[in-house]
Structures are given as structure tokens and as C-alpha cells.
Amino acid sequence: MPAPIIGRKLGISKIPQLEKEKVKGIKVLGISGSSRQQPEMSKSERLLASALDHAKNLGAETEFIRLKDLKIYDCEGNYSENPTLCTYPCQSSMKYQDDQMQRVYDAILSTDVLILATPIRWNNHSALVQKFVERMNCIENSDILFGKKLIKNKVAGLIVIGHVDGLQHVAGNLLNFFSWLGFNSPDVAITSWVGEYDEDTTKDWEQIQKNKYTQEDLENMVNSSINLAYNLKKG
Known part of the structure; x- marks a missing residue:
């Protein structure tokens, strides 16, 4: 009796790439x-x-934007005082002259595809990503409260890497967040890797590079995101 097929032994289908002439003009933003x-x-x-x-x-x-390189103030929870105080442009961006979150807003509003990369930190995304999520609340409120939809026909994908469990929790939370903002999810929305239980992080990158499923997901995530962005732009 043949051994049962477990996991992804058969691999996954490769999502076809668009012709370069169709990809021309599509913008992809990566946020670390x-x-x-x-x-x-x-x-x-x-x-x-x-x-x-x-x-x-x-x-x-x-x-490419590295959140760590920017001075981004915490969300001050203005929504809790009055929902009308939490709309775009963000109050913190106007209040603090050295706040650099506007660079992130501008990049997101002008892109077609956003890929957010985060490590897993105690079963959650990183603190930097959480700060980013909270500061994006003004974008969501602009639509929910005032009917000003700022995220239209955009695609979001994720890269989630860690050495402990929590991948599905992190991915689920962030995809839900992107959905509320108005982003569309591609056929392959997540690239991930979770390390061995021995927690020997010194060998992680070599294993990530050799993991054919992580590499397939990465290529398919980009391909499917660009394909969807093209179809959304085409209308």
C-alpha cells in the first residue's frame, strides 16, 4: 500500500507571470x-x-520602506475621544513636525501592491508593525465615517517569518486588517517560514533559502499580486 500524501509533497502550481508590457506601470511597495x-x-x-x-x-x-528607519509617533487614540478626530491626514502627522508616517501614507496611497514583512514576536506581529497598523486607522475611518475611500483597487500580501508557532494568527490578523482598509487579497497572499523547535536560529536563513515551498510561495505571491493589480487597474 503506497504511503499517504502528507503536507505539500506534490508542491503547488506555479502562477503564470504577466507579460512585461502589461506589468509596466504597476507599482509594488515593500514595507519591513x-x-x-x-x-x-x-x-x-x-x-x-x-x-x-x-x-x-x-x-x-x-x-522599499523600513519602518525602523523612520520616526513614527504612537497612535494617540483620538478616535476614543471623538471619531471625527481620527481621519486622514492623521492628527499626529500634523501635530508633530518630525513625524515621518506621512512618507508611509504617501507610498501606500500611490502603490498598486503592498507587501508587508514581519517577524513573529510572541505569537504576534512585531511592535513596529503594530504601530503601523494603529496609525493606519485614520485611513480606514475616512471611509467608514466620511465615505472617503482612500484604498481602491490595491492588493496586499504578507511575509511572515518566525521560530515559534503563531503564523496563522499573525497572518489572519493582518489580512483582516488589510481587508478593513479596502485591500484585495491575491490568490497566494502569504509567504511564510517557521523554524525548527530546537530554536537554533543560526541555520535559519540557509533553511529558508532551501525550502522550496517558501520560495514557491514568494514567487507566486508576487505573480498573483501583480496579476490581480493589473486586472483591477484594467477594470
């Missing part, structure tokens, strides 16, 4: 939520760089 001191230390950020490289090779315009 890693707090590592040096960029090359972050595995989620390295995967994000690979995703942006693939998008660029397909013919897309790419932009």
Missing part, C-alpha cells in the same frame, strides 16, 4: 516591520528584498 539593528540580520526583510527583486524583474516599479 523588522526591528533588527542591521538590515542583513533580518530574514523577513531579506525575503522581502527577494520579492521586490522578482517584481522588478517582471517589469514593475518597486519601492
Whole structure:
């Protein structure tokens, strides 16, 4: 009797790439939520760089933002005082002259595809990503409260990397967040990797690079995101 098929032994189907002439003009924004001191230390950020490289090779315009490099003030919860105080542009951006969240807003509002990369921190996304999520509340409120929909025909994907369980929890929370903002999810919305239980992080990057399923998901996430962005722009 043959052994049962377990997991993804058969792999997954490759999502076809669009012709370069169709990809031309599509913008892909990568946002890193890693707090590592040096960029090359972050595995989620390295995967994000690979995703942006693939998008660029397909013919897309790419932009990269590292949240750690920006001075972003905490959300001050103005919604709790009065919902009309939490709308775009954000009160904190206007209140603090050195707040740099506006750069993130501008990049998101001008992109077609957003790929957010985060490590897993105690079963959740990183603190930097949480700050980003809370500061995006003004975008969502602009639609819910005032009918001013700022996120239209945009696609969002995720890169989630960790060494403990929590992948589905993190991905579920963030995809729900993007849905509330108005983003569309591609056929393959998540690229992920979770390390061995031995927690030997010194060998992680080598394993990530060798993991064919993570690499397939990365390519398919970019391909399906760009394909969906093209169809949304085409109408």
C-alpha cells in the first residue's frame, strides 16, 4: 500500500507571470516591520528584498520602506475621544513636525501592491508593525465615517517569518486588517517560514533559502499580486 500524501509533497502550481508590457506601470511597495539593528540580520526583510527583486524583474516599479528607519509617533487614540478626530491626514502627522508616517501614507496611497514583512514576536506581529497598523486607522475611518475611500483597487500580501508557532494568527490578523482598509487579497497572499523547535536560529536563513515551498510561495505571491493589480487597474 503506497504511503499517504502528507503536507505539500506534490508542491503547488506555479502562477503564470504577466507579460512585461502589461506589468509596466504597476507599482509594488515593500514595507519591513523588522526591528533588527542591521538590515542583513533580518530574514523577513531579506525575503522581502527577494520579492521586490522578482517584481522588478517582471517589469514593475518597486519601492522599499523600513519602518525602523523612520520616526513614527504612537497612535494617540483620538478616535476614543471623538471619531471625527481620527481621519486622514492623521492628527499626529500634523501635530508633530518630525513625524515621518506621512512618507508611509504617501507610498501606500500611490502603490498598486503592498507587501508587508514581519517577524513573529510572541505569537504576534512585531511592535513596529503594530504601530503601523494603529496609525493606519485614520485611513480606514475616512471611509467608514466620511465615505472617503482612500484604498481602491490595491492588493496586499504578507511575509511572515518566525521560530515559534503563531503564523496563522499573525497572518489572519493582518489580512483582516488589510481587508478593513479596502485591500484585495491575491490568490497566494502569504509567504511564510517557521523554524525548527530546537530554536537554533543560526541555520535559519540557509533553511529558508532551501525550502522550496517558501520560495514557491514568494514567487507566486508576487505573480498573483501583480496579476490581480493589473486586472483591477484594467477594470
